[in-house]
Amino acid sequence: MTPQLQQAIKLLALSNVELEGFLQGELEKNPLLDRSDAPDSGETGGTDADARERASAAESAGTDELIAAGGSERDAPLDVDYGAETFHHDGVSDQPVRDPDGGYTVGSDYGIGSGGGEDFVDPGEINAAARSLHDFLLEQAGLLIRADQIIASDIIDSIDPxxxxxxxxxxxxxxxxxxxxxxxxxxxxxxxxEPTGVGARDLAECLVIQAKEADRYDPAMKMMLSRLDLVARGELAALQRLCRVDAEDMADMLAELRGYNPKPGLAYGAAGDAAPIIPDVFISADAEGGWKVELNQATLPRILVNRTYAATLAADGARSKETKAFLSECLSSANWLMNALDQRQRTIVKVATELVKQQDGFFRHGVSKLRPLTLRAVADQIEMHESTVSRVTSNKYLSCERGLFELKYFFTSAIGTAEGEDVSAEAVKSRISALIGAESPKKVLSDDKLVTLLKAEGFDIARRTVAKYRESLNIGSSVQRRRAYKLGAASRAA
Incomplete structure (x- = not known):
């Protein structure tokens, strides 16, 4: 793998905004590259005629066979082993996970996400996360500790992020x-x-608060939390003897412990810290009842190769072998970059178009019609490698009439139904959110009750899955929601 090819693959994972920063560095290094401020004429990757000719040739070659002009790159296919360390974790959500049917869907353990499995993040929640923890605590103190506001304010000032x-x-x-x-x-x-665990003086106290909130602070859990040193060292046999539980109970306690948040305040931040999300692709309905897929030209960097300057330098200054070699290298690098950028843009459009085709029901009717979808299903249709599709959909957002979504949002796992048809996990999440949104403050739905209601609607789902989906939607437990309703009632009464 040549450095240029490695770079070409990583270009796929960059959003338009990130690409702008990358190209700024290239403009500073290569004197033959210029920024073009002229409007795009419909071609991608530059404005000169040679770039358009290369674009036409590249389109017929296919993304997985992107080869820059000249040199050893011509024999090096882009369709390589994406599991290799060289390309591992280009982006936050860039790790496909194989499902039971042999395809890939987006995993659930890498935090940001938006779609595939559990890495969904509502863009609106990103702005909500910018809310100051300090301000949030003061709001609650104003409702619940009116007699000691000065003391509460002083304590809150000493609570770290x-x-x-x-x-x-x-x-x-x-x-x-x-x-x-x-x-x-x-x-x-x-x-x-809220958040549960805030105001603790150490880790053990933070976890104790969360255990009590979850109604799991029994004598065995109390002993475990008093001996976190054993947990950290992995001395489970000694811990099991101290807690007086069997191996199964110990495993359950550890699973519960892993679900607690050791730094609850980090869900909040200083106002203004959140960066706005800029879409890379626009989806709109066309006159024939289909969909139009367009790149966001406003954020798409435009560069061109200044061949006039290259010719001038070659005529006036290329007197030595070193100078000629430098100019040749700059021209080759510029040509390669133009070709790579053009192919990147065509690839994004190609993948986005297939996503829209596969998820037509979502764009017409909403999340209830979102289909289960894997990377393999899209890759097979457009004849690309699954990991190429994964990189193309990383860190890129799609704007449509229904809102702003990360491309990975459309890759979701399947949930079985009583009728034998699979539905998207996101559709189930939407239904959970709707049920909780319609619940009565006096009759808060537990996870067990949600399971019963969902099964009555034909969704074959376990309680732990309901809890996982609820948490991924940033919806609190029934205990937390009951408390929130009481706080809301107190606020209205005040």
């Missing part, structure tokens, strides 16, 4: 001129706020 209280109760009591027991009582009240 991770959600931990880093101050001293003694110093706070001296500073405010109140008994230390009163300050501690306010801190304990703050520890009942």
């Amino acid at each position: 991770a959600g931990y209280f880093t101050g001293s109760l003694t110093e706070a009591a001296d500073r405010l001129g109140v008994p230390e027991a009163r300050v501690e009582a306010v801190l304990l009240a703050i520890q009942t706020f």
Whole structure:
């Protein structure tokens, strides 16, 4: 694999905004590259005639066989082993996971996401995450600790971004001129706020708060949380003896522990930190009842090869072998980059077009018609490697009448139904969200009740899956929602 080919593959994973930064570096390194401010004439990857000729040839070659002009790159196919370390984890959500049917869907363990499996992130939630933890805690304090607002404010000022209280109760009591027991009582009240675990003085206390919230703080869990050193060292046999549980109960306790958040405050941030999401592709209905797929030209960098300048340098300054070699290398690199950019754009359009075709029901009727879809299904249709499709859909967003979605949102796992037909996991998530949205504050739906309601509608789903989907939607447990309803009622009464 040549460095140029490795770079070409990684270009696929860049969004238009990220590509702008990459090209700025190339413009600084290569004197034969110029930025074009002229409107695009319909061709991609530049404005000169030679680039358009190469674009036409590249289109017939296919993305997986992108080869730059000249040199050893001509014999090196782009369709390579994408599992190799060289290309591993180009993007946050760039790790396809094989499903039971042999295809690939997006995994659930890499955090951001938007779609495939559990890596869905609503773009609206990204802006919500910019809400200050400090302000959020003060809002709750205003509702629940009215008599000790000054003490609560002082304590909240000492809570770090991770959600931990880093101050001293003694110093706070001296500073405010109140008994230390009163300050501690306010801190304990703050520890009942959202996010669960906030205001803890150390990791153990943070986890204890979450265990109590989940109603799992029994004597065995209490012992485990008092001996986190054994958990960290993996001394499970000793821990099992101390907790007086069998291996099955120990495994269940560890699974519960892994579900807790050691840094609850990090779900919030300083206002203004969140960057806006800019779509890379626009989808709109055409006059014939189909769909039109267009790249976002406003964010698409445009460059061209300044051949006049290259000819001038060759005529005036190329007196030495070193100068001639430098100019030749710059021209070759510029030509290759133009070709790679053109093919990148065509590939994005090709993949997006197939996604729209596969998920036509979603664009016409909404998330309830979202189909289960794997990387392999799309790759087979457009004759590309699955990992090429994965890279193309990483870090790129699609804008349509229904909103803004990451391309990976459209790759979802399948959930069985009573009729034997599979439905998208996102459709199930949408139904869970709708059921919870319609619940009565006086009759909050538990996960078990949600399972019963979903099965009555034909969805064959387990309780742990309902809980996982609910958490991926950032919807709290029934206990947390009941508390939120009470806070809302108190706010309205005030």
